[in-house]
Amino acid sequence: MNMDGTNFLGSSVKEPSTNGTSLFDGILRVMYDSIAEVNLQLPENQRMGKSPDTILLGDGGKLDSLGLVNFIVITEQKLEEFLGVRIDLTENDPFSPTTGHFRTVQSLATYICELAENRPGRELA
Amino acid sequence: MTASNTERKALKLYLISDFNLETMGNYFVNGNSSLQMSVSSAPFGQVFPALLQTSDSPLADFAVVWTSPEIIVPSFAESLNHAAIDEDRLLSEVHEFAECLRKAQKHFRAIFVMSWTLPYYRRGNGILSLKGQGSRKLLLKMNLKLAEELEDCESIYLLDAQRWLEAVGKNSYSPKLWYMTKARFHADVFRRAAREVEAAISAVLEGSRKLVIVDLDNTLWGGVVGDLGWQNLKLGGHDYLGEAFVDFQKALKSLRNRGVLLAIASKNEESVALEALSKHPEMVLRPEDFAAWRINWNDKAANIVELAAELNLGLQSAVFIDDNPVERARVREALPEVHVPDWPEDKTLFASRFLELDCFDSPYPTAEDAARNQLYADERQRARSRKTVNSAEEWLLSLDTECTVEELSDANRVRVVQLLNKTNQMNLTTRRVSEHELQRWLGQDSRKLWAFRVKDKFGDSGLTGILSLEMKSGMACIIDFVLSCRVFGRKVEDAMVAFAAEYCTAAGLGELRANYIPTAKNKPCFSFWMSSGFSYNEKENRFRWPLSKAYPFPVGVKIHRSATATGDILHSQPQRSPHAEGAALPVFTNSD
Numbered sequence: 001m002n003m004d005g006t007n008f009l010g011s012s013v014k015e016p017s018t019n020g021t022s023l024f025d026g027i028l029r030v031m032y033d034s035i036a037e038v039n040l041q042l043p044e045n046q047r048m049g050k051s052p053d054t055i056l057l058g059d060g061g062k063l064d065s066l067g068l069v070n071f072i073v074i075t076e077q078k079l080e081e082f083l084g085v086r087i088d089l090t091e092n093d094p095f096s097p098t099t100g101h102f103r104t105v106q107s108l109a110t111y112i113c114e115l116a117e118n119r120p121g122r123e124l125a
Numbered sequence: 126m127t128a129s130n131t132e133r134k135a136l137k138l139y140l141i142s143d144f145n146l147e148t149m150g151n152y153f154v155n156g157n158s159s160l161q162m163s164v165s166s167a168p169f170g171q172v173f174p175a176l177l178q179t180s181d182s183p184l185a186d187f188a189v190v191w192t193s194p195e196i197i198v199p200s201f202a203e204s205l206n207h208a209a210i211d212e213d214r215l216l217s218e219v220h221e222f223a224e225c226l227r228k229a230q231k232h233f234r235a236i237f238v239m240s241w242t243l244p245y246y247r248r249g250n251g252i253l254s255l256k257g258q259g260s261r262k263l264l265l266k267m268n269l270k271l272a273e274e275l276e277d278c279e280s281i282y283l284l285d286a287q288r289w290l291e292a293v294g295k296n297s298y299s300p301k302l303w304y305m306t307k308a309r310f311h312a313d314v315f316r317r318a319a320r321e322v323e324a325a326i327s328a329v330l331e332g333s334r335k336l337v338i339v340d341l342d343n344t345l346w347g348g349v350v351g352d353l354g355w356q357n358l359k360l361g362g363h364d365y366l367g368e369a370f371v372d373f374q375k376a377l378k379s380l381r382n383r384g385v386l387l388a389i390a391s392k393n394e395e396s397v398a399l400e401a402l403s404k405h406p407e408m409v410l411r412p413e414d415f416a417a418w419r420i421n422w423n424d425k426a427a428n429i430v431e432l433a434a435e436l437n438l439g440l441q442s443a444v445f446i447d448d449n450p451v452e453r454a455r456v457r458e459a460l461p462e463v464h465v466p467d468w469p470e471d472k473t474l475f476a477s478r479f480l481e482l483d484c485f486d487s488p489y490p491t492a493e494d495a496a497r498n499q500l501y502a503d504e505r506q507r508a509r510s511r512k513t514v515n516s517a518e519e520w521l522l523s524l525d526t527e528c529t530v531e532e533l534s535d536a537n538r539v540r541v542v543q544l545l546n547k548t549n550q551m552n553l554t555t556r557r558v559s560e561h562e563l564q565r566w567l568g569q570d571s572r573k574l575w576a577f578r579v580k581d582k583f584g585d586s587g588l589t590g591i592l593s594l595e596m597k598s599g600m601a602c603i604i605d606f607v608l609s610c611r612v613f614g615r616k617v618e619d620a621m622v623a624f625a626a627e628y629c630t631a632a633g634l635g636e637l638r639a640n641y642i643p644t645a646k647n648k649p650c651f652s653f654w655m656s657s658g659f660s661y662n663e664k665e666n667r668f669r670w671p672l673s674k675a676y677p678f679p680v681g682v683k684i685h686r687s688a689t690a691t692g693d694i695l696h697s698q699p700q701r702s703p704h705a706e707g708a709a710l711p712v713f714t715n716s717d
Contacts, residue, residue, distance in 0.1 A: 037312070037313075041152060041312065043155050044155070066147055066148065069301070073311065076301075
């Protein structure tokens, strides 16, 4: 990407199409799509709900460590399609007790929102 | 293992890999497959020890072996580091891996081995990667060598992993997944691989679909022939949609060449539709390409039932393709056994959607499969001849049926195992076995197995019957009594019983028994045995015949030893049927 935010063809890096809804709602939709994909790997009685309160990591969560990493990778990929930039969700170790934003869908969406709005080191998709 | 056991128990799947395959295992267990599976894994990275286990008992029903080329073939790892390597050594390392797979065959009914791949970002030496010792060129050689080494292993299937990677695209390899979980691929690759392995297992267990029933208007061609006339249909020409319909017809025709039958279920005037099929200059499929059709204004589900019955196929053999979602929903609801794939609205996707269907995968390419269309043409002629004679007995006599009896050999083993594993209706015990299990079972002198080839004046039905016996304590028990519905009802079943009785009498045995194991589908076999003249013990589900009495060969069926034996006609004299007089011939309504 060029310094002015355009790519080598001179086009602007695309802004997320939020269809009039907030960036946060758009990110929530992306995460729900990821939940639907990860649910295919889970037994029926352990599938995650599409809700901001769904627990991703810690007590009450349905995902083991492999499931969470699969969820992260799928979400990063979908965010790249949605935002047009790649966002690294594992810059901080998601399994560290000090990394609190993986606790629920809502806390992770909030974290992604912050990253998306303040993306100083953003790279082209 | 019996089918009833298979139906009750989860299939055991064993995963062997040098990377983390747990995500794939989760798809097997929790996905939407109709197969019930339990999955276990070899210790991580222990590929060779897992393949070389010395246990005599089977480890699981099926195994998946998915490895990294740079780990299994050390010379390839060196080449990735741009070191000059000895290619003979590289290929001998592939050979060693293939030998281990070969040895592991005894532990499983089938082994699915994934071909080797590299991530797209491994450019190797760039523009030279397909020259000299370029990494892509070496990888092609390694996969080819592996395929050739495994060519004669009938229970090992090499699956093309590159297809799943291409479908997923640049995300197929995720460095993040590798560093954090040691999974080599994205979950979507594992999902596609699991789906393909499930389809392969279904093909091994149940055989593949054998009949495609297609709609006409806006499915086989663009437009409504009754409104437009055949001259104005969108088909071929300098038109992108016309070309798409031609390609879809070509895809159907290619499947016909593999032995899958084509049929039509269309709401149309029959004469108008057939005129279009006959006269349109760019029509790829002509009336003679279809085994049967129902072109009328009746309910399509009812028409499909009729088509399957006419072709002696079960509904579980059928696939229905229609552009109309209402018709698809109707057939799905009324006939859940029929596979009704989702169909794209975009007509340019018809051919590609059809070509990616996995329900036609067959684990055993046999001459009978390729000749199936001819077999059905023979059957149509046979059925027509039936209308010209007065009685069923007279008709059977007019067929000049001949059975050739063979022992198990390299030449017929594939077909015998195929028939044994996919026949449902005329199957006494529904025993399902792999080639290795069958060979092992036949390792005792007290056990015998014969295959029956059947032909008549209308054509050769091929290897369609299996009879096996176990002899002990002065009596013999029929273990397998299997007959394809292609020939069921033509007294071949009587001839098989008579052959068994004659053999046992010559062996000095006193009694012949048949223990019937009921399944959801083998009632026709029970009906046959109930009319066989054997005494029946309901409590034990056992049929018995005292060999002090000769069991008569059926009228009009000749039995020969195969050419590898004496070639003598064992029995060709018309005999009285042991069936009760006036007993109806067995009715077969679906296929095996």
